[in-house]
Amino acid sequence: MAVAANLPSDETPSLEPLIRLVGDDLSRVNARIIEYMHSPVALIPQLAGHIVAAGGKRLRPMLTLAAARLCDYDGDRHVSLAACVEFIHTATLLHDDVVDESDLRRGIATANAVWGNKASVLVGDFLFSRAFQLMVADGSLEVLRILSHASAVIAEGEVLQLVTSNDTGTTEESYLEVIRSKTAQLFAAACRIGPVVAGRPAEEADALEAFGLNLGIAFQLVDDMLDYSARQAELGKTVGDDFRDGKITLPIVLAFARGDDEEKAFWRRTLEDQQQEPDDLAHAQMLLRRHGALEATMERAREYGARALESLAPFPAGPVRRALDEVVAFCIARAF
Amino acid sequence: MAVAANLPSDETPSLEPLIRLVGDDLSRVNARIIEYMHSPVALIPQLAGHIVAAGGKRLRPMLTLAAARLCDYDGDRHVSLAACVEFIHTATLLHDDVVDESDLRRGIATANAVWGNKASVLVGDFLFSRAFQLMVADGSLEVLRILSHASAVIAEGEVLQLVTSNDTGTTEESYLEVIRSKTAQLFAAACRIGPVVAGRPAEEADALEAFGLNLGIAFQLVDDMLDYSARQAELGKTVGDDFRDGKITLPIVLAFARGDDEEKAFWRRTLEDQQQEPDDLAHAQMLLRRHGALEATMERAREYGARALESLAPFPAGPVRRALDEVVAFCIARAF
Numbered sequence: 001m002a003v004a005a006n007l008p009s010d011e012t013p014s015l016e017p018l019i020r021l022v023g024d025d026l027s028r029v030n031a032r033i034i035e036y037m038h039s040p041v042a043l044i045p046q047l048a049g050h051i052v053a054a055g056g057k058r059l060r061p062m063l064t065l066a067a068a069r070l071c072d073y074d075g076d077r078h079v080s081l082a083a084c085v086e087f088i089h090t091a092t093l094l095h096d097d098v099v100d101e102s103d104l105r106r107g108i109a110t111a112n113a114v115w116g117n118k119a120s121v122l123v124g125d126f127l128f129s130r131a132f133q134l135m136v137a138d139g140s141l142e143v144l145r146i147l148s149h150a151s152a153v154i155a156e157g158e159v160l161q162l163v164t165s166n167d168t169g170t171t172e173e174s175y176l177e178v179i180r181s182k183t184a185q186l187f188a189a190a191c192r193i194g195p196v197v198a199g200r201p202a203e204e205a206d207a208l209e210a211f212g213l214n215l216g217i218a219f220q221l222v223d224d225m226l227d228y229s230a231r232q233a234e235l236g237k238t239v240g241d242d243f244r245d246g247k248i249t250l251p252i253v254l255a256f257a258r259g260d261d262e263e264k265a266f267w268r269r270t271l272e273d274q275q276q277e278p279d280d281l282a283h284a285q286m287l288l289r290r291h292g293a294l295e296a297t298m299e300r301a302r303e304y305g306a307r308a309l310e311s312l313a314p315f316p317a318g319p320v321r322r323a324l325d326e327v328v329a330f331c332i333a334r335a336f
Numbered sequence: 337m338a339v340a341a342n343l344p345s346d347e348t349p350s351l352e353p354l355i356r357l358v359g360d361d362l363s364r365v366n367a368r369i370i371e372y373m374h375s376p377v378a379l380i381p382q383l384a385g386h387i388v389a390a391g392g393k394r395l396r397p398m399l400t401l402a403a404a405r406l407c408d409y410d411g412d413r414h415v416s417l418a419a420c421v422e423f424i425h426t427a428t429l430l431h432d433d434v435v436d437e438s439d440l441r442r443g444i445a446t447a448n449a450v451w452g453n454k455a456s457v458l459v460g461d462f463l464f465s466r467a468f469q470l471m472v473a474d475g476s477l478e479v480l481r482i483l484s485h486a487s488a489v490i491a492e493g494e495v496l497q498l499v500t501s502n503d504t505g506t507t508e509e510s511y512l513e514v515i516r517s518k519t520a521q522l523f524a525a526a527c528r529i530g531p532v533v534a535g536r537p538a539e540e541a542d543a544l545e546a547f548g549l550n551l552g553i554a555f556q557l558v559d560d561m562l563d564y565s566a567r568q569a570e571l572g573k574t575v576g577d578d579f580r581d582g583k584i585t586l587p588i589v590l591a592f593a594r595g596d597d598e599e600k601a602f603w604r605r606t607l608e609d610q611q612q613e614p615d616d617l618a619h620a621q622m623l624l625r626r627h628g629a630l631e632a633t634m635e636r637a638r639e640y641g642a643r644a645l646e647s648l649a650p651f652p653a654g655p656v657r658r659a660l661d662e663v664v665a666f667c668i669a670r671a672f
Contacts, residue, residue, distance in 0.1 A: 041496045098434065098457050118498055121434050121457050126491035128461075132468055132484035141472055144480065148468035155462035160377045162454055 013329035015057065021323050022065035025079055029061050032083040036130050047115050047123045051090050060190045061086045063215075063327075067194025067208045070320040077197045080134050081143060085190045087131035088147065092154055092186075094124035142196050150189035157181020166246040166274065168267050172253050176217070179224075184216025191215075207314050211324070214308035219331045221301035224249035225294050228285055231335060240281040246271045250300065251293040255284075258291040298335055305332050349665035351393065357659050358401035361415055365397050368419040372466050383451050383459045387426050396526045397422045399551075399663075403530025403544045406656045413533045416470050417479060421526045423467035424483065428490055428522075430460035478532050486525035493517020502582040502610065504603050508589050512553070515560075520552025527551075543650050547660070550644035555667045557637035560585035561630050562671060564621055571670075576617040582607045586636065587629040591620075594627040634671055641668050 019026070037048040061082035068078035098117050128151070135144050161178045164170040191212030195205040226232045227242040228251055242249055248271065256267050269275050270284065288294055305328045315321050355362070373384040397418035404414035434453050464487070471480050497514045500506040527548030531541040562568045563578040564587055578585055584607065592603050605611050606620065624630055641664045651657050 039492055039495075041492050041499065043495055043499055044492065092461075095457050095461060098453050117434050117453055119495065121431050122491055122494045122498065125428075125431060125464075126488060126495065128464065129484055129488035129491055132480070133488055136477055136481045136484050139477060141475060141477065144468070145472045148465055148472050152462060152465035152469055155458055155465055156375055156377050156380065158458045159375075159379055159455065159462065162458065163377065163379055 013326045013333045015059070015062075015327065015330055017319070017323040017326050018062055018066060021069060021320060022062050025065045025082070026058060026062060028079045029058070029065070029082045029086065032080055033086060036083065036087070036134060037127065039126065043115070043119060044123055044126055047094075047119055048090065048127055051094060052086070058086060059219075059327075060089050060186055063187060063190040063212060064193050066320055066324055066327075067191045067212075068197055069194070070208070070315055070324065071195045071198035071200045071204060073194065073198035075197065077138055077140075078194065080138055081193050081197065082190075084131040084134045084147060085186065085193070087127045087134070088151060088154075089186060091124040091128040091131070092158070092182075094120045094127070096158070140196070143193055146189050146192055146196065150185045153181045153185045157183075157185070161247070164248055166272050167248060168252070168256050168264070168272055170248040170253055172250065175248065175250050175253055179217055179220040180213070183220040184213045187216030187219070188212035204314065207311050211308050211311040214304045214311060215328055215331060218301045218304040218308060218328065221250060221297055221304065222331055222335050225251060225297040225301070225335060228288055228294060229335070235334075240284075243270070243281055243284055244276065246274055250297045251288050254296050255288050255291045255293040258293070259287065263287055298332075301332055301335070305329075349662045349669045351395070351398075351663065351666055353655070353659040353662050354398055354402055357405060357656060358398050361401045361418070362394060362398060364415045365394070365401070365418045365422065368416055368470075369422060372419065372423070372470060373463065375462065379451070379455060380459055380462055383430075383455055384426065384463055387429060388422070394422060395555075395663075396425050396522060399523060399526040399548060400529050402656055402660055402663075403527045403548075404533055405530070406544070406651055406660065407531045407534035407536045407540065409530065409534035411533065413474055413476075414530065416474055417529050417533065418526075420467040420470045420483060421522065421529070423463045423470070424487060424490075425522060427460040427464040427467070428494070428518075430456045430463070432494070476532070479529055482525050482528055482532065486521045489517045489521045493519075493521065497583070500584055502608050503584060504588070504592050504600070504608055506584040506589055508586065511584065511586050511589055515553055515556040516549070519556040520549045523552030523555070524548035540650065543647050547644050547647040550640045550647060551664055551667060554637045554640040554644060554664065557586060557633055557640065558667055558671050561587060561633040561637070564624055564630060565671070567671060576620075579606070579617055579620055580612065582610050586633045587624050590632050591624050591627045591629040594629070595623065599623055634668075637668055637671070641665075 033052055034049075037045050037052065039045060064082040064085050065078055097120050131147070132144070135147060157178050157180070160174070161182060164174055164178065188209045189212070192205050192209040195201075195208050224242065226235070226237075227240065227249065229239070232239045252267065252271065256264060259267065266280075266283065266287070270280050308328045309325060312321055312324060369388055370385075373381050373388065375381060400418040400421050401414055433456050467483070468480070471483060493514050493516070496510070497518060500510055500514065524545045525548070528541050528545040531537075531544050560578065562571070562573075563576065563585065565575070568575045588603065588607065592600060595603065602616075602619065602623070606616050644664050645661060648657055648660060
């Protein structure tokens with residue numbers, strides 16, 4: 001397997017090498033984030049701080065920092081721009097938390113429960129605007145082009161996800177279009193910014209963008225697999241959120257296509273009609289196992305992971321490339 | 337009264353002179369809007385088209401067009417940038433439609449009833465991103481600075497409004513801060529773009545920005561007065577929306593300050609505790625009349641209108657300046 005073969009060691013892959021490499025820059029990114037989410041309207045830093053603090057790994061800004069490092073960039077601009085990437089990510093998280101009347105009726109609780117829909121939307125708008133203010137201060141129209149384009153594609157992907165939600169007729173192609181837009185686009189943009197600030201040729205920018213895009217797809221495929229996996233519980237997250245939301249992810253697309261009429265009726269009842277009984281999640285997991293849907297999803301994730309690694313081929317071997325290779329391996333290995 | 341004295345004629349002031357002057361450009365703005373809200377995700381043009389079509393007057397993009405004209409601009413950039421202004425306005429309208437659980441419990445219906453909260457948020461994000469893509473295509477960092485700053489201030493104003501909502505302790509100063517941010521900032525930015533694309537000196541940009549800011553404040557003051565006025569019903573809109581939402585606008589701030597203990601208890605019950613009976617709106621209107629709160633709000637609107645007119649003093653007399661003068665008069669005259 002390509003991904004395993006490129007692993008720098010026999011140990012469990014982790015983000016540690018990446019964090020060691022860009023840790024100092026990342027501290028400056030975090031300081032920049034706190035500085036720029038300030039507002040005289042106290043609820044803004046309060047709510048944004050809650051999300052930024054809970055945001056976790058800072059994977060996307062670390063990709064910007066590492067991509068700049070891989071391109072021998074020795075300036076300072078990547079710090080602010082990595083903060084922009086995280087602001088855009090945080091804004092989409094906040095807007096993703098918004099719930100509909102129909103969701104409320106199903107009793108779904110989300111992170112916006114404390115402050116409400118409206119505050120989540122408006123603070124997301126603030127962070128999004130701040131990201132553009134930071135980019136304007138940086139002064140690169142090319143970076144502005146990359147991130148305004150990414151933002152538009154992300155919004156399109158989120159709307160497409162909303163449209164395909166609860167639709168068991170969703171195809172694998174349509175699913176891939178959703179995750180390429182809503183998730184992978186920001187990974188790709190985060191990576192492209194590195195060579196752009198370093199003034200490197202378009203081929204290198206394209207290569208790092210392809211790395212980010214394929215990594216992002218692999219990342220989301222694993223995420224969507226994990227939602228039905230016992231491993232998710234080990235990671236301290238709830239299992240079955242997507243199922244309860246009626247999200248049509250690849251495991252479902254595959255199990256639905258491979259299922260008989262009775263199984264298709266089950267998926268339609270639970271995901272389209274949102275009529276769910278207490279035992280339905282366990283039954284769904286059994287059907288996914290029966291059809292090898294989680295393994296097949298992981299197989300796709302490995303393919304995109306391998307493409308991500310291939311995209312880095314033009315870059316010289318060394319600690320940065322090894323750390324990025326290990327990010328790919330880490331994203332896959334989260335599954336196990 | 338300054339505003340009346342500057343009126344170009346004895347007729348009822350209207351937007352007609354402005355529309356006559358910039359009508360051709362506005363048709364191109366509308367074509368640009370339709371072109372750029374296109375997306376392969378059909379729900380996006382569908383929902384955005386609904387809002388853009390319902391959006392009405394196109395006052396903000398017309399201000400950009402007229403400001404450019406006032407500065408003798410003879411290029412083409414103002415058309416795309418006026419479309420940006422309208423996209424940002426539409427995005428904020430969509431996000432303003434988002435309702436909270438608590439609102440739902442009070443049974444408030446909003447324009448997002450057809451598609452739901454989430455679609456409103458995501459399509460708003462798309463339009464917002466598109467606006468930035470259009471600005472990047474235009475290529476002016478100065479315009480990007482103006483509109484990213486305006487967007488951040490608008491979001492801050494909306495959050496401040498949310499925080500002061502239902503709070504009868506809101507001061508006139510705090511109310512003015514909200515409307516200056518959430519409404520007047522975009523009027524100001526729309527106007528500033530004109531002299532910026534025309535390459536005019538900073539004093540002219542500042543003057544047109546001040547015109548937009550003061551016009552925007554006057555506009556919102558009249559809007560907030562109209563919500564309690566019988567005139568609102570004549571204009572085909574519902575009366576009392578702000579009252580039902582518990583929004584603390586200037587008429588309320590003034591009536592609360594001038595009211596006795598019994599009246600203060602009434603405002604607290606209806607606006608803070610949101611305990612409203614069928615006759616409460618009529619009682620609220622009676623209290624506003626008793627304390628001259630609507631007249632006092634209009635008096636403030638006239639003051640800001642006069643400041644808007646003064647801001648135009650550096651510009652030569654002529655049809656564009658007369659049309660802008662009449663916009664101010666129109667905004668005030670809507671009240672009667």
